[in-house]
Amino acid sequence: MRRPLSFSAWRRLSGLGTTLALCAGTSVAVAQPTAPSSDWPLHGLTTSEQRFSTLDQINTQTVSRLGLAWYQNLDALRGQEGTPLVIGGIMYATTSWSRVEALKADTGEVLWQYDPRVPGNAAVRGCCDTANRGAAYSDGRIFIGTYDGRLQALDAKTGHLLWSVNTIPENATLGGIRSYTITGAPRIAKGIVIIGNGGSEFGARGFVSGFDEKTGALKWRFYTVPAPGNKPDNAASDKVLHEKVYKTWSPNGGWVQSGGGGTVWDSIVYDPETDLVYLGVGNGSPWSYSIRSNGIGDNLFLGSIVAIRPETGEYVWHFQETPMDQWDFTASQPMMILDLTIHGQKRHLLAQAPKNGFFYLLDAATGEFISATPYTFLNWADGVDPKTGRPNIVPDALWSLTGKTWMGIPGSLGGHNWAPMAYSPKTGYIYIPAQQMPQPFHSGKNFKLNKMGVNLGIDMTGLPDDQKVVDAVNSGLKGWLEAWDPVAGKVAFTVPHATPWNGGVLATAGNLIFQGLATGGFEAYDASNGKRLYHFDAHSGIIAPPITYSVNGRQYVAVEVGWGGIFPLMGGAMARYHNAGINHSRLLVFALDGEQRLPLETRTGQIPIPTTQTFNPKQAQQGYTYYQNFCMACHGDNAIAGGVLPDLRSSGALSSRGGFQAVVSRGVLENFGMVGFSKVLTPQEIEDIRQFLIRQSSLQKRY
Structure with missing residues (x-):
């Protein structure tokens, strides 16, 4: 070996x-091609998609004066992954559920909003949140x-x-x-x-x-x-x-x-x-x-x-x-x-x-x-x-x-996932939002293609209630910002983060690197050595990449806030292990001497209260298998939610077999993304899932 x-x-x-x-x-x-104006007209700023801006009003000497110029609350508390565009002083932002809005880029005044009316039941079709990039x-x-x-x-x-x-x-x-x-x-x-x-x-x-x-x-x-x-x-x-x-x-x-x-x-x-x-x-x-x-x-x-x-x-x-x-x-x-x-x-x-x-x-x-x-x-x-x-x-x-x-x-979530990296011709480094998330892979038995739920061909019950295995995986979770020298083929420096699954990266001619963090910080670093020069408490995790632009000679930096995607969903216990904060989805825009403040609010996420209900151990064990194959992708491994969707261990529907059947079988909450599973799960199998969730609720103090 x-x-x-x-x-x-x-x-x-x-x-x-x-x-x-x-x-x-x-x-x-x-030297690399750069944007010809103060706008952000393309997804990666230029066709080269290097995400390097020539704007330098905000730089290593002035970044300490950075403050919140304006913000806007978003209407879906899901993961926000969008890169806004800015053309002629107008910002076009996309948010969860594929919504679009146009705003004045210097004030945040909303000019129009568009909702394509994605049906709620479409949420079950995807693996990784209803985000839009x-x-x-x-x-x-x-x-x-x-x-x-x-x-x-x-x-x-x-x-x-x-x-x-x-x-x-x-x-x-x-x-x-x-x-x-x-x-x-x-x-x-x-x-x-x-x-x-x-x-x-x-x-x-x-x-x-x-x-x-x-x-x-x-x-x-x-x-x-x-x-x-x-x-x-x-x-x-x-x-x-x-x-x-x-x-x-x-x-x-x-x-x-x-x-x-x-x-x-x-x-x-x-x-x-x-x-x-x-x-x-x-x-x-x-x-x-x-x-x-x-x-x-x-x-x-x-x-x-x-x-x-x-x-x-x-x-x-x-x-x-x-x-x-x-x-x-x-x-x-x-x-x-x-x-x-x-x-x-x-x-x-x-x-x-x-x-x-x-x-x-x-x-x-x-x-x-x-x-x-x-x-x-x-x-x-x-x-x-x-x-x-x-x-x-x-x-x-x-x-x-x-x-x-x-x-x-x-x-499976990789050493680098979808969060954009950036290149600075000033340093010659590519800045990668890197991470480490170990994962056990094991073959599934008797695989068949399901009409609903994930179809991976792996054993979805690979980590039953073995806390030692869960702890071993958790101990290997790491995240960092990496400055990679593409010419030398080696790491120039790293900036350690508390968690994996952090935000995308922006590089600027002010010799700065901007990045949002899963733990809720929005930060600026010296592009030459990684020294942290600025920190802002965004009150919620960030995975989206920042942009920068200029209106009437004033430079702005904008980022969408809202932690989500596949790690908080499917990761469940691992996501909550490192980030128990509640989601607040917003668009934040910064400038020098900005004076806006975010409202005071609760920072603590869901804390499930152990149930007093009893459960059938045999049914609960069988329900675990059904849960992992049909529910885990959205509600977390072992029913431990990562902060994006409701934690089922605290669901009021658990108290009633009929109420649980109405939600899981008939889909009474379909407009909110919770479709019915009557085509693939029998009433008895759904009851087994309820028994499993009751068991998990009674054990929640372990986490």
Whole structure:
């Protein structure tokens, strides 16, 4: 058995040719393209998506004067992940449930609000909260992807709906089993609005679509995994799927029913220099490689970056970061375009720090592998092939093939997740919101595709009431801001945080790095050394990335507040272990000498009161299995909520069998996102879940 790669080992390896790390002595960074104005017009500020602003009124010398200029309370106490846009002094912000609003960027005066009226029952279709990461703007139009799969164009002046299309093909749902949602921001290239979707955890086949920005007409569609039997789709992807992709899958694996996965749920980047659109492709469906593909093939394009043409969707090149994915190691994490001089040669590069723990540099035009160096501790591979970049997977990490439990680092939430990183040409560093969340992987038994609930092909009851295991996982939870030198291929410095699952990053010419924290702080650091220069108590956790802009010569920094996403939901006990605060969703905007104050409010989250009800131990144990498969994704592992949704251990519905059946079976709270499960759970099975929740309520003092 090969030993896991230790932190000290990967730091030593970062200078060796085995990982093709780049020698600092022979390489320098080059100046990068920056935004031409004081606005924030694109999701990543510029097409390079480096999130570096040239504004410097707020800098290392003045940041101590930073204060709250204005704020706005948001109407959904869910996770807020949006990157607002600012065009001509008007801010366009997207919030949970795909809502959009336009505000005066200097005062916060609301100009218009738009609600696409996503039905509450759509919440059950997604794995990771009803968040939205942002809009796109072009020629007086705002474009938004809605949680239930629509792409819409709004008049930027009025908020009136101009057109709306359903991005999900009629034949994509396979008898109602597959679920699709949109949480990512659209991108626009050459008059084409490009959008992907999520759903791999529920059973989905990934694809990306391009629509005409003026009419909403579908221009092309690109599927990221093949169709059963290698059948053509009359899509831009037909040729590459037929010639290259299908043969990397077992023809009769479980993917034939589950869709295979590969959803492009977040990162899409357009580079005008190469005239290519880069797609960050997600994980397999189900997670289990053994079930999904009978342990056969690399399963393209899972865990890959795929380059296509913006006007036609034509395939150009791909690079697979994680072959045979069985750890949820998506390549959906934010990408950026960099110009670096390496060994005396200027290179135009694509950079990414995906979930799997390696930092990648690829040639942006050709996809040529340049380097892959660990940016965090990892134990699933012991390096990569120096020529191809293919990982050297540790045999014991292939849990779906060995049948043994594997404690994976990174776990499925990755060494870096969706929260955007940033690059500063002043320092030459990329700033990564890094984290460590160990996770046990174990094969599920008798897997079948459920019409509701997650379809991962893993044992969802892997951590029953073993507090020692829970404590071991909790002790490995870490979060930090990492300054990564992409030329030297090593860490320059880190800023330790109290928890994982922190916010995205902004870099500015004021030599500052801004980041919000899961524990509720909004902070500014010296970009050269990580010294904390500013702290603001936001009263609630932050996962969204900050932006900066200027109106009438005054610089502002804005961030959406509201802790959520998959970690507080599915993480349950682990999330609450580090963050027990209550959610207050807001938009905060800062400027020098700002004098606004947030209202005084309760900072303590839900504290369940142990029930006095009795329970049937046998039913409770059976109910645990049903709960983990159908309820855990929203209400937390072992029914320990992480602060976003109600803690079921305190639910009033537990006191009545009839009341619980009304909620869980008939869906009387459907408008609030709690749908009925009568199609997949019998009344007795639902009663078993109630017995399990009563048991958990009686044990809550353990946590």
